[in-house]
Amino acid sequence: MTASDRTRQLPRTPLLDWSSFAGSRRLTGVHSIDDIAARCLTTSGRAAIYLALLQLRLDPGSLVLVPTYHCPTMVAPVILAGLRVAYFGIDAHGLPQLGTIDEATAAHAKAMLVSHYFGRARSLAEVRQWCDARQIALIEDCAHCYFGSAGERPVGTWGDFATASLSKFFPVPEGGVLASASRRIAAPGLTPQGLRVELKSWADVLESAVTYGRLAGVGWALTRIFAIKNQINRARTTGPQEDSIAPPDMMLACDMARIRRAPASTAVVLRRLLPHGRIITRRRSNYAVYARHFRQVEGAYPLYPEAAADAVPYVFPLWVDDADRVYQSLRSLALPVFRWDRIWPDTPVLANDVGPSWSRHVLQLLCHQDLSEADVTRTAIAALALLSAERSPPAASGAG
Numbered sequence: 448m449t450a451s452d453r454t455r456q457l458p459r460t461p462l463l464d465w466s467s468f469a470g471s472r473r474l475t476g477v478h479s480i481d482d483i484a485a486r487c488l489t490t491s492g493r494a495a496i497y498l499a500l501l502q503l504r505l506d507p508g509s510l511v512l513v514p515t516y517h518c519p520t521m522v523a524p525v526i527l528a529g530l531r532v533a534y535f536g537i538d539a540h541g542l543p544q545l546g547t548i549d550e551a552t553a554a555h556a557k558a559m560l561v562s563h564y565f566g567r568a569r570s571l572a573e574v575r576q577w578c579d580a581r582q583i584a585l586i587e588d589c590a591h592c593y594f595g596s597a598g599e600r601p602v603g604t605w606g607d608f609a610t611a612s613l614s615k616f617f618p619v620p621e622g623g624v625l626a627s628a629s630r631r632i633a634a635p636g637l638t639p640q641g642l643r644v645e646l647k648s649w650a651d652v653l654e655s656a657v658t659y660g661r662l663a664g665v666g667w668a669l670t671r672i673f674a675i676k677n678q679i680n681r682a683r684t685t686g687p688q689e690d691s692i693a694p695p696d697m698m699l700a701c702d703m704a705r706i707r708r709a710p711a712s713t714a715v716v717l718r719r720l721l722p723h724g725r726i727i728t729r730r731r732s733n734y735a736v737y738a739r740h741f742r743q744v745e746g747a748y749p750l751y752p753e754a755a756a757d758a759v760p761y762v763f764p765l766w767v768d769d770a771d772r773v774y775q776s777l778r779s780l781a782l783p784v785f786r787w788d789r790i791w792p793d794t795p796v797l798a799n800d801v802g803p804s805w806s807r808h809v810l811q812l813l814c815h816q817d818l819s820e821a822d823v824t825r826t827a828i829a830a831l832a833l834l835s836a837e838r839s840p841p842a843a844s845g846a847g
């Protein structure tokens with residue numbers, strides 16, 4: 448690894464490159480959200496959750512069950528749809544702890560959002576049965592698992608509706624899918640994006656690619672064009688900027704502005720055009736690289752040391768004891784790591800719920816197809832160095 452390799456920024460999302468078009472269109476036996484017959488493309492996963500709730504035509508203020516372990520974009524659509532949130536805890540597999548939902552809440556609930564975390568989809572047989580017994584609609588959140596099986600069924604086919612996020616698996620700035628294996632999807636009446644948004648969306652795809660050295664051959668020309676564009680934009684926005692001292696508003700941070708818009712053509716075209724084989728195999732092999740590095744480490748352990756044979760990972764989830772220090776350091780090194788430490792303000796503390804400990808201790812190490820083995824190794828080695836630094840005794844001070 449050269450010195451420039453060690454400091455090079457690593458992409459947090461998939462990138463468009465010539466290699467994106469290579470490989471098999473589909474992998475036999477690997478299911479995908481695209482296999483679900485009733486589908487509608489949206490601007491994002493959060494928009495798909497919002498539109499799934501609208502499809503249910505619930506009375507205003509109806510109760511929707513949401514997990515305590517969440518990113519804010521899972522809660523914001525419920526509130527924006529004029530509904531109320533009640534929380535349930537999760538177990539060590541990330542499945543709902545149905546016992547944390549009291550009977551009064553269950554009796555009032557009209558919908559339940561269940562996520563397959565990290566791309567490790569699980570059977571929702573028990574949850575499906577529980578919802579059916581109470582006439583609660585199940586929304587299966589597949590933002591982390593565009594591909595794979597969830598126990599006995601393909602991903603996305605347990606829920607009355609399934610929702611997915613395209614930007615996590617395809618090189619698009621935004622995009623999502625609302626799907627249903629059992630219901631018709633009523634036309635959501637999405638407003639088409641204007642030409643300006645369309646052009647910006649394609650420019651974003653290309654700019655991300657060339658920023659990270661992709662699209663060899665045309666990259667140099669595009670880099671020049673984007674440099675000029677950015678210079679013009681900078682000149683336009685130069686002026687006094689107010690520093691905000693207000694705490695970040697969760698809803699604002701979720702950027703829900705385009706949830707009733709039709710997706711840009713980047714999502715439509717690239718989702719249809721790009722073969723799945725490379726996306727799936729590269730993610731699996733990156734996951735295996737992380738698994739090798741973290742097999743036996745003090746102060747940390749992989750939540751799932753072995754990848755499930757029928758899964759296609761979104762991230763490699765790593766439990767870290769001293770997570771605050773390690774996460775901050777990894778972020779300051781600009782490495783591709785997330786943590787869901789911003790939970791919705793009124794999230795309750797429930798007995799035996801694994802959610803709060805995951806929000807603090809689980810680091811999500813990205814393993815997408817456009818991170819190379821060297822990129823993943825670099826991220827793993829940086830994390831290992833931080834973990835061992837914790838264990839090293841402090842250097843003796845003064846002459847002995």
Ligand SMILES: Cc1ncc(COP(=O)(O)O)c(C=O)c1O
Nearest residue numbers: 491492493518520562588590612
């Ligand atoms: C589990 C889960 N659901 C839904 C979403 C929302 O997806 P999007 O970012 O495409 O709106 C996310 C985003 O991070 C997510 O992690």
